[in-house]
Amino acid sequence: MSKPPLVLIVEDEPAIAELLSVNLRHNGFTPIWAEDGTTAQRELDAVLPDLILLDWMLPGQSGLQLARKWRADARSKAVPILMLTARGDEPDKVAGLDAGADDYITKPFSTQELLARIRAVLRRRAPEHSGESVTVGALQLDPTTHRVHHAGQALKLGPTEFKLLHHLMRNAERVHSRAQLLDKVWGDHVYIEERTVDVHVKRLREALGDAAAMVETVRGAGYRLTAQGQA
Ligand code: CA
Numbered sequence: 001m002s003k004p005p006l007v008l009i010v011e012d013e014p015a016i017a018e019l020l021s022v023n024l025r026h027n028g029f030t031p032i033w034a035e036d037g038t039t040a041q042r043e044l045d046a047v048l049p050d051l052i053l054l055d056w057m058l059p060g061q062s063g064l065q066l067a068r069k070w071r072a073d074a075r076s077k078a079v080p081i082l083m084l085t086a087r088g089d090e091p092d093k094v095a096g097l098d099a100g101a102d103d104y105i106t107k108p109f110s111t112q113e114l115l116a117r118i119r120a121v122l123r124r125r126a127p128e129h130s131g132e133s134v135t136v137g138a139l140q141l142d143p144t145t146h147r148v149h150h151a152g153q154a155l156k157l158g159p160t161e162f163k164l165l166h167h168l169m170r171n172a173e174r175v176h177s178r179a180q181l182l183d184k185v186w187g188d189h190v191y192i193e194e195r196t197v198d199v200h201v202k203r204l205r206e207a208l209g210d211a212a213a214m215v216e217t218v219r220g221a222g223y224r225l226t227a228q229g230q231a
Contacts, residue, residue, distance in 0.1 A: 003030075003160065004027050004029055005028075005030070005032045005045065005051060006030050006032065006049040006051075006104075007024055007029045007031050007032070007049060007050065007051050007052075008031075008034060008040060008044065008049040008051070008052045009031055009032065009033045009034050010035075010036075010037070010052065010053065010054045010058065010063070010066065010182045011033070011034075011035070011053070011055040012036060012056075012057075012058050012059055016055075016107075017030055017035070018130050021033055023111045023114070023162075027056060029118075036059050037058060037061035038060065038061075039139075040052075040066065041067055043122040044070070044075075047184050048075065048077070048079060049079060050122065051080045051082065051118060051121060051122060052070070052079055052080070052082070053082050053084060053118075054066060054067060054081050054084065055084045056082050056083060056084060056085045056086065056092060056096065057084075057086070064095060064096060066163070067096065067100050067101050070100070070101060070214075071099070071100030071158065075196065077100075077158070078159055078182065080102045080121045080122065080124070080159060081102055082101065082102060082103050082104065082105060082117055082118060082209060083096040083103070083104040083171065084104070084105055084107055084109075085104050085105070085106055085107065086106070088109060090223050093106075093115050094199065097196065097199040097200075098199065098203075100158065100161055100201050102116055102121050102124070102158075103120070103121055103160070103192065103196070107115050114126075120186060120187060120192070124159065124163055124185070125188060128213070129214065130163050131144045134170055135169075136169050136172045136227050137211075137214065137227035138150055138223060139168055139209070139211050139214060139227075140149040141162075141165060141166055142217070143166060146162065148162065149217055150208065150210060150211070151208070151211075153207065153212075157204070158203065158207070160186075161200055162201055163184050164181065164201070164204055165169050165184050165204055167181070167184050168215065168223070168224075168225035169225055172225050172226065172227075173224065173225070173226055173227075175218045175224045176222045176223055176226060177221060177222040178194040178197040178222055178223075179194065180222065181222070182194065182196070182197060183196050190217070197223075201215060201217075202217070207228075213229065222227070
């Protein structure tokens, strides 16, 4: 059996952290609790977790600042981050995704919902089964080495953007609706809103730089990757 996934919980409220820890342990995860950003950083430096559960409201550095910092750090940038936000705080959710979180969950949440989200995020991050490299125009993606090149230049992509690009490249020139992308790229999309797709497409375009125009928005239909859009 493989090792239980390590989940770093960054949460300043002991009661919530305790509840999360107990539920995670019961469901085959190994939880580690950090009550603030400084402690979390120390844990990250010691052992890289498989996933970070990150509370938005923290003493000292906020969850948003931490997400940005960890995304910018070469060592932690590929670790999926699931943000815990206050109820109905829509701008927070979008800002969280923009800062590099893979998903968010609104407090109060059910254990089942949390576990479903954690599993979905981990599944998304799992390597693609098809190990063949894909080329569209000057864009090249290698699933084995997890590398993306455009015109010979290496590009840096987050785990979700990589999976999204991989899917778009394998189905180049085809138009995908947001719902189709959620289904194919996110897999378990029961709790994910279609707006999430837009956020990750925006992030993908930013990461693609000169090749950004290859990801086209098809009005009223969705998105498409095309070799025609190259600069
Ligand atoms: Ca808090």
